Amino acid sequence: MDAIDATLPPPVNYLNAQHGIKSWLLTRDHKRIALLYLFGITFFFVLGGIFAALIRLELLTPAGDLMEAETYNKMFTLHGVIMIFFFLIPSIPATLGNFLVPIMIGAKDLAFPRINLLSWYIYMVGGLFTIAVIVLGGVDTGWTFYTPYSTAASNTHVVLTGLGVFITGFSSILTGLNFIVTIHRMRAPGMTWFRLPLFIWSHYATALIMVLGTPVIAITVLLVAAERVLHLGLFDPKLGGDPVLFQHLFWFYSHPAVYIMILPAMGVISELVAAFSRKAIFGYNFVAFASLAIALIGFLVWGHHMFVSSQSVYAGLVFSFLSFLVAIPSAVKVFNWTATMYKGSISFQAPIMYVFGFMGLFLVGGLTGLFLASVGLDVHVHDTYFVVAHFHYIMVGGAIMGFQGGLHYWWPKIFGRKYPEGWAKLAALVIFVGFNLTFFPQFLLGYLGMPRRYYAYPPEFQVLNIMSTAGASVLAIGYLIPAIYFAWSLKYGELAEANPWGAKGLEWTIPSPPPTYNFEETPVITEPPYNYTPEFVASVTAASRPEVELG
Amino acid sequence: MTEHAESPIGTYLAVFVTLLVMTALTTWVAFHDWGALNTPIALAIAVFKGSLVVWFFMHVRYSARLTQIVVVSGFFWLLILFSFTLSDYLSRGMLPFPGK
Amino acid sequence: MADAQAHAQDLEPTALQHQFDSLEQQFDASVLGMWVFLVTEIMFFGGLFMAYIVYRTWYPDSFAAGSHHLDVTLGMTNTMVLIASSLTMALAVWAGQQGNRFRQVLFLGLTLLFGFAFLGIKAYEYWEKFQDHLVPGPNFVWDGPGNPHAVQIFYSLYFAMTGLHALHMVVGAGIMITLLVMAARGRFTRQWSTPLEIGGLYWHFVDIVWIFLFPLLYLIERHV
The missing domain is CATH 1.20.5 (Single alpha-helices involved in coiled-coils or other helix-helix interfaces)
Incomplete structure (x- = not known):
């Protein structure tokens, strides 16, 4: 790699140990596979973002003037399918998770390196199906594929899209399987469960959901495809079936899938809060078990998506009550992060800016989730922009903020180069402002009664829609800035030392970038996680943390 | 690894015979009316058979x-x-x- | 399915892979990986069982009527064939632990034979249903008792469940052939027979699915 500074002897690391495209496409190194995934999800993020931009452009004016209703339906469907199945679900686990899980537990690799590579190929094949759908004319069912529209009415490429989702599901299953086995069987000597970083706990909980939930959506989209081709009647009321059964099976996975997106982000936040406050996480056990509680309770609440279907009122009440319970472990985490920061010596660098963004936006997203979990209120705002705003606060404000924060924090470790701190802070600010400008007006729109998934709307909603579209432009700039400086830093960034943040954790004890097998010899762990003793803090502060940094 | 000194053949054959008998039993039961118990009986036999396979053939008995x-x-x-x-x-x- | 095969191939004979510290750790990880995979299989079939429960609750009479057109004798025979294959599979795993090459080949061969017998009988049943216009879709015809739509749902689930099961049998046969070749080459020793162990877990799981499918599909209200 010509990026290595010629004045320094190039240490052999996972990036330069082998050369050539083949060494990447056939690699079994979890760190390289993480980068393959990073390439994949970035591509699909841009693709999904283009559809989002087209949606916001159409909604700039009340009339449907940019595109026809059918086209608009395809836009929001493709935006949803791509962002959920091809960006958000693999985002943190398959990139940062893949890179860090073995390192953080002191292992040389995941338990099944070939299966790890296989999962990336499966993901890309599923992605090719989705690209084929776009080329052939799109799909218009919404990412939820609700029957009987998807099976009996839509004349777009439902089967092909379903196959793409089905295939990609297996990559998610394999990643989850690999994480579970790795975390159980590959921990270094002394790395007990309660010495694991919280990032590992949250990825363990995520892996459980991937393994237990994904097969159900896989069989469900297969049934939708079969029903569509053969008209079996499984989900068609005209033929004796029940469309609500589809919704049960769909949401049994797709609600927990939300936790596949947010739990890894929570893991990132835990690491960042500790590192930038120079303190152990307050109530480590509670935060660890909160991840497992979210994974478990997350499986018991799916019916809150179905309050206005013909689901029985009694089932609705049970699902409503259980949905409120999820708020408890989520709140435990937020409280404990806040308590960790209290009296910490907080260093205001770019990653912690994303943490602040996460905490504020996740709070709003979570609390509006309680509105939606209340049966009576949900009947009022169901299928309005209120719902759209709510889940974007969780998925963009939560998951992507966490992903960005983690990417900045571990960037020096992954590539051995530092990004420009000033630009990074600016980008964090632009993203926060742009995000709120985009999605806060949508809460108001939804509460006023603007339904989601319509290409035209009454003129009185225009001001708020213009704000939202303007915010989307700001948000796009906010995502563009890191893309530029990250690319720049690969070649011109300052070389990173092993522990540029002065943080605890096994990943900061090895060189940046790490050698192929991570550790020269298997580490032996003798201390609790986040062990920021005064001696350690004193030893790293002078060396690695200048208090004022202006980009 | 799962090392167990004694030969498992006797156990395996006993499980095999039990499974065959249970298959015959569930078929015989189905041709007689037990009222509301028809399905529960069929399921109970299936769960019993499945458990035998998991416990003995799949070595869960000796597993971690x-x-x-x-x-x-x-x-x-x-x-x-x-x-x-x-x-x-x-x-x-x-x-x-x-x-x- | 495909990943199960990949799983079997993921293990080099006797050689310790770089990411593990000991053979024991490698074995434990492989077995745990297979079990976690089987849990995903439980959930995969679980979606179909869920649909079965709902529609059988809704249409008990039509499900019984549809079930009465399945051949109990063939279904029971196939159940026994699969149970026999599970026995020989368990014996093959045991032969692997003993490092007995002749017995490994013998029992794996028998397992494969029973697997093909099962698939043959299943194919004959499908052919019969095809002749009787009981395959769901445009050519489905039902003039017996019960609601034709509901009976079609029964047959949809019958074909989905047994078809998916048969697909797993085909994959299982592929695994058996791979194991057979490895066993014949003397790859399995007293120290290392992990692929046999995890291949066996897969085979037994497929057997268990059938143990549930048989009464649920073939034996509904047979006394009527």
């Missing part, structure tokens, strides 16, 4: 506690799917409004 937890949690999650979905289906029509 972790393997046993994995097996149990698999079926537990299946029960979550069944019971919460049925909580809807079985309580439909309990209110005097059409569709509820």
Whole structure:
């Protein structure tokens, strides 16, 4: 790699140990596979973002003037399918998770390196199906594929899209399987469960959901495809079936899938809060078990998506009550992060800016989730922009903020180069402002009664829609800035030392970038996680943390 | 590795014969009317047969506690799917409004 | 399915892979990986069982009527064939632990034979149903008792469940052939027979699925 500074002897690391495209496409190194995934999800993020931009452009004016209703339906469907199945679900686990899980537990690799590579190929094949759908004319069912529209009415490429989702599901299953086995069987000597970083706990909980939930959506989209081709009647009321059964099976996975997106982000936040406050996480056990509680309770609440279907009122009440319970472990985490920061010596660098963004936006997203979990209120705002705003606060404000924060924090470790701190802070600010400008007006729109998934709307909603579209432009700039400086830093960034943040954790004890097998010899762990003793803090502060940094 | 000194052949043959007998039994039972118990009997026999396979042929008897937890949690999650979905289906029509 | 095969191939004979510290750790990880995979299989079939429960609750009479057109004798025979294959599979795993090459080949061969017998009988049943216009879709015809739509749902689930099961049998046969070749080459020793162990777990799981399918599909209210 010509990026290595010629004045320094190039240490052999996972990036330069082998050369050539083949060494990447056939690699079994979890760190390289993480980068393959990073390439994949970035591509699909841009693709999904283009559809989002087209949606916001159409909604700039009340009339449907940019595109026809059918086209608009395809836009929001493709935006949803791509962002959920091809960006958000693999985002943190398959990139940062893949890179860090073995390192953080002191292992040389995941338990099944070939299966790890296989999962990336499966993901890309599923992605090719989705690209084929776009080329052939799109799909218009919404990412939820609700029957009987998807099976009996839509004349777009439902089967092909379903196959793409089905295939990609297996990559998610394999990643989850690999994480579970790795975390159980590959921990270094002394790395007990309660010495694991919280990032590992949250990825363990995520892996459980991937393994237990994904097969159900896989069989469900297969049934939708079969029903569509053969008209079996499984989900068609005209033929004796029940469309609500589809919704049960769909949401049994797709609600927990939300936790596949947010739990890894929570893991990132835990690491960042500790590192930038120079303190152990307050109530480590509670935060660890909160991840497992979210994974478990997350499986018991799916019916809150179905309050206005013909689901029985009694089932609705049970699902409503259980949905409120999820708020408890989520709140435990937020409280404990806040308590960790209290009296910490907080260093205001770019990653912690994303943490602040996460905490504020996740709070709003979570609390509006309680509105939606209340049966009576949900009947009022169901299928309005209120719902759209709510889940974007969780998925963009939560998951992507966490992903960005983690990417900045571990960037020096992954590539051995530092990004420009000033630009990074600016980008964090632009993203926060742009995000709120985009999605806060949508809460108001939804509460006023603007339904989601319509290409035209009454003129009185225009001001708020213009704000939202303007915010989307700001948000796009906010995502563009890191893309530029990250690319720049690969070649011109300052070389990173092993522990540029002065943080605890096994990943900061090895060189940046790490050698192929991570550790020269298997580490032996003798201390609790986040062990920021005064001696350690004193030893790293002078060396690695200048208090004022202006980009 | 799972090392057990004594030959398992005797156990395996006993399990095999039991499974065959149970298959015949479940078929015989199906041709007689036991009222509301028809399905529960069939399911009980199937669960018994499946458990024999898991316990003896799949060595869960000798496996680590972790393997046993994995097996149990698999079926537990299946029960979550069944019971919460049925909580809807079985309580439909309990209110005097059409569709509820 | 495909990943199960990949799983079997993921293990080099006797050689310790770089990411593990000991053979024991490698073995434990492989077995745990297979079990976690089987849990995903439980949930995969679980979606179909869920649909079965709902529609059988809704249409008990039509399900019984549809079930009465399945051949109990063939279904029971196939159940026994699969149970026999599970026995020989368990014996093959045991032969692997003993490092007995002749017995490994013998029992794996028998397992494969029973697997093909099962698939043959299943194919004959499918052919019969095809003749009787009981394959769901445009050519489905039902003039017996019960609601034709509901009977079609029964047959949809019958074909989905047994078809998916048969697909797993085909994959299982592929695994058996791979194991057979490895066993014949003397790859399995007293120290290392992990692929046999995890291949066996897969085979037994497929057997268990059928143990549930048989009464649920073939034996509904047979006394009527």
